[in-house]
Amino acid sequence: MSWQDKLRKVEPYVAGEQPKIKNLIKLNTNENPYSPGIKVEEAIQHFQSSKLSLYPNPDADDLKHAIASYHHLKDNQVFIGNGSDEVLALTFLTCFNGQEPILFPDITYSFYPVYCDLFGISFQSQPLDEDFCIVKEDYYKPNSGIIFPNPNAPTGCLVSLEFIEDILKHNPESVVVIDEAYIDFGGQSAVSLLKDYPQLLIIQTFSKFRSLAGIRLGVALGNEELISKLYDVKNSFNSYPIDSLAQVIGKASMDDSDYIKENAQKIIKTREWVKRELKALDFEMPDSYANFVFAKHPRYDGEKLFQELRNRGVLVRHFDKPRISQYLRITIGTQSQMEKLIEEIKLILKGS
Numbered sequence: 001m002s003w004q005d006k007l008r009k010v011e012p013y014v015a016g017e018q019p020k021i022k023n024l025i026k027l028n029t030n031e032n033p034y035s036p037g038i039k040v041e042e043a044i045q046h047f048q049s050s051k052l053s054l055y056p057n058p059d060a061d062d063l064k065h066a067i068a069s070y071h072h073l074k075d076n077q078v079f080i081g082n083g084s085d086e087v088l089a090l091t092f093l094t095c096f097n098g099q100e101p102i103l104f105p106d107i108t109y110s111f112y113p114v115y116c117d118l119f120g121i122s123f124q125s126q127p128l129d130e131d132f133c134i135v136k137e138d139y140y141k142p143n144s145g146i147i148f149p150n151p152n153a154p155t156g157c158l159v160s161l162e163f164i165e166d167i168l169k170h171n172p173e174s175v176v177v178i179d180e181a182y183i184d185f186g187g188q189s190a191v192s193l194l195k196d197y198p199q200l201l202i203i204q205t206f207s208k209f210r211s212l213a214g215i216r217l218g219v220a221l222g223n224e225e226l227i228s229k230l231y232d233v234k235n236s237f238n239s240y241p242i243d244s245l246a247q248v249i250g251k252a253s254m255d256d257s258d259y260i261k262e263n264a265q266k267i268i269k270t271r272e273w274v275k276r277e278l279k280a281l282d283f284e285m286p287d288s289y290a291n292f293v294f295a296k297h298p299r300y301d302g303e304k305l306f307q308e309l310r311n312r313g314v315l316v317r318h319f320d321k322p323r324i325s326q327y328l329r330i331t332i333g334t335q336s337q338m339e340k341l342i343e344e345i346k347l348i349l350k351g352s
């Protein structure tokens with residue numbers, strides 16, 4: 001066997017482009033258009049580089065305490081990782097070890113099947129209905145775990161806490177993971193269910209609501225036993241996933257939550273405006289509760305519209321996948337960025 005034959009072959013997740021095009025309106029990776037805030041700015045300015053000669057606190061204890069207080073949880077109910085993608089990877093490794101397949105929607109965050117492939121976890125995807133809603137009864141069957149985002153990505157559809165509770169009640173022997181990457185743009189977090197459901201794990205990120213995609217901070221919230229198992233797996237892989245500067249920045253962001261909530265309100269207002277404008281142009285879309293909309297035009301090809309917009313300096317996301325190839329996922333930027341988007345779409349539809 002050659003050395004090449006001994007290499008691991010996987011099909012990786014493909015992240016949205018980060019092109020270096022001047023004056024581009026970048027609406028393709030659900031980043032937050034607003035600044036992370038003055039407290040983060042000050043934390044960076046006051047950070048002493050001499051601290052970098054030492055390893056960071058392995059479990060980011062100060063940041064962990066701030067996150068626990070924010071959610072009214074105990075410190076040992078909080079796990080922090082290097083972006084929620086890493087938290088998700090460690091979750092798959094820690095929680096999904098049964099004989100049955102794990103379950104997630106057919107249209108969802110496309111990293112989930114990649115982790116399954118990487119870790120040899122079998123899965124069964126459950127089709128969303130024709131309105132892109134999750135059918136909860138599909139999750140009432142034997143499984144080794146359940147995961148879905150709420151709101152779902154890339155559709156933006158939200159489910160209620162009662163809906164999540166029904167799934168938890170039918171699955172007392174499986175870890176049920178709710179990926180709340182976009183929950184702060186109009187949804188209600190399932191944190192309040194943690195006290196009654198020890199098998200619930202909630203994953204959040206600093207990348208969207210907190211405008212900190214660049215420092216990589218993700219969080220898992222859950223029962224102490226579950227969280228301690230996540231730390232065991234993390235400590236079998238990387239003792240120091242959160243660097244010292246990221247720990248200080250994360251803490252400053254937690255201390256500036258009121259400012260951050262104001263930004264989320266601005267994004268929600270702009271999102272509702274974008275929905276109205278797109279509907280007036282005949283676009284069809286599920287009702288998004290995230291910082292993006294997922295829209296298709298009945299008479300204009302999705303990929304062609306993506307290309308036309310790109311040529312005009314507006315980058316959105318197109319997925320060449322069954323059921324959704326006609327849709328564009330459009331991140332909500334500032335109001336003026338979105339006005340430019342609508343203007344360009346109107347010109348494209350007019351053929352000019």
Ligand SMILES: Cc1ncc(COP(=O)(O)O)c(C=O)c1O
Nearest residue numbers: 083084085109149153181205207
């Ligand atoms: C549903 C969902 N979960 C998790 C993530 C990962 O976020 P991050 O790794 O930046 O924390 C994303 C990123 O777009 C996402 O859409």
